[in-house]
Amino acid sequence: MSETLYTPLPDRAVIRVSGPDRISFLQGLVSNDIEKITADHSGYGALLTPQGKFLFDFFIYQQDQDSLLIDCERGEDGARAAEFYKKLRMYKLRAKVELTDVTESYDVITVFGDGALTALNLPDTAGATAPLADGIKAVDPRLSLIGARVLLPKNELAQMAAIGATESDAATYHQRRVTLGLPNGSEEMEIDRAILLENGFEELGGVDFKKGCYMGQELTARTKYRGLVRKRLLPITIIGPAPETGTAIMNGDKEAGIIRSIHGNGGLALIRLERIGNDAELTAGDAKITVHVPDWVNLPEPAA
Structure with missing residues (x-):
C-alpha cells in the first residue's frame, strides 16, 4: 500500500491523568514503565487483575509537563472506557491525581500505509512522538509497521489532508492490523x-x-x-x-x-x-x- 491513509477510530476513548502523583500512581498499576513516557516517546501497556489476567490495554502519551493522556478502548456506549475510568478511580485513594474523561475533546486517528511515517515526519522507531498542531503524533508504540497514532482536538481533521493523507475506513485498517498480528483490546x-x-x-x-x-x-x-x-x-x-x-x-x-x-x-x-x-x-x-x-x-x- 503506497499511499498514506488515515482512519478516525470512534471506538477509542481518551482519559487525562494529571497531578503531581500521576506517574507514581500509574507505575504501580500498569505493565509498562510510565517513567519512560516523555514528550518524545509514547508507550503501550495494560492493566491486569491481581492474578495477572488481562483487563484493559491502552496507549499513553505525555500531553504536557503535568498531564498524561490514555487512549483506551471505548466499548459499546462507552462501557469499557467507563469501567476503566472507574477502576482507576478505585485505586486512586489519596494519590494527588486528577482523572478526567476528555473523549469528547479528541479524535483518535490511525495513519497507515507505506508513506505514513514519512508524511508525518516521524522516524521508523516504535513510540517516537512529536507535536502535530495542537495534538500529538506518535509512531505506534507496538510496531512501526502499522504506522502511527494521532490525537487531535475535535474539528482539526484538516491536518490529515495537510500531510497528504487520504481518508480510509476502519475495515481497511483492521485488516492491516490483524495481518500484522496486533491485538485490539477485548x-x-x-x-x-x-x-x-x-x-x-x-x-x-x-x-x-x-x-x-x-x-x-x-x-x-x-x-x-x-x-x-x-x-x-x-x-x-x-x-x-x-x-x-x-x-x-x-x-x-x-x-x-x-x-x-x-x-x-x-x-x-x-x-x-x-x-x-x-x-x-x-x-x-x-x-x-x-x-x-x-x-x-x-x-x-x-x-x-
Whole structure:
C-alpha cells in the first residue's frame, strides 16, 4: 500500500491523568514503565487483575509537563472506557491525581500505509512522538509497521489532508492490523482470562520486566521466566465459508486454537503452539485455516 491513509477510530476513548502523583500512581498499576513516557516517546501497556489476567490495554502519551493522556478502548456506549475510568478511580485513594474523561475533546486517528511515517515526519522507531498542531503524533508504540497514532482536538481533521493523507475506513485498517498480528483490546483478548505474553506484549513493548512491582506482575514474570507460553495470538487466513468468532480451529480431532476475530478473509486466533507443525491441516467449520507467524513474534524453541 503506497499511499498514506488515515482512519478516525470512534471506538477509542481518551482519559487525562494529571497531578503531581500521576506517574507514581500509574507505575504501580500498569505493565509498562510510565517513567519512560516523555514528550518524545509514547508507550503501550495494560492493566491486569491481581492474578495477572488481562483487563484493559491502552496507549499513553505525555500531553504536557503535568498531564498524561490514555487512549483506551471505548466499548459499546462507552462501557469499557467507563469501567476503566472507574477502576482507576478505585485505586486512586489519596494519590494527588486528577482523572478526567476528555473523549469528547479528541479524535483518535490511525495513519497507515507505506508513506505514513514519512508524511508525518516521524522516524521508523516504535513510540517516537512529536507535536502535530495542537495534538500529538506518535509512531505506534507496538510496531512501526502499522504506522502511527494521532490525537487531535475535535474539528482539526484538516491536518490529515495537510500531510497528504487520504481518508480510509476502519475495515481497511483492521485488516492491516490483524495481518500484522496486533491485538485490539477485548476484541481478541478475553477479559479476566488472557495472559499478556500469549498476546505478544513482550515483543510489542507492552510490558517492562525491570520496572518493579505492579498489579499482576507475579504471573507475568513467572510466565516469562518459567517458559510457560504454550499459546499465541497469531494471524490466520481463512479459505472457504467464514466461521463465527469463537469457533474452534481443529487439527484432525484435536483442538488447535480459537478464532478471536475475523476481518475480511483473515483474522486473529489464539493458537496452541504444539498443534501447528508443518504437517498440520487446520480447519474451522467448513473453512481451511492457515496460521502465519509475523517476523516480530518470538516463538519458544520446540522441545527436543
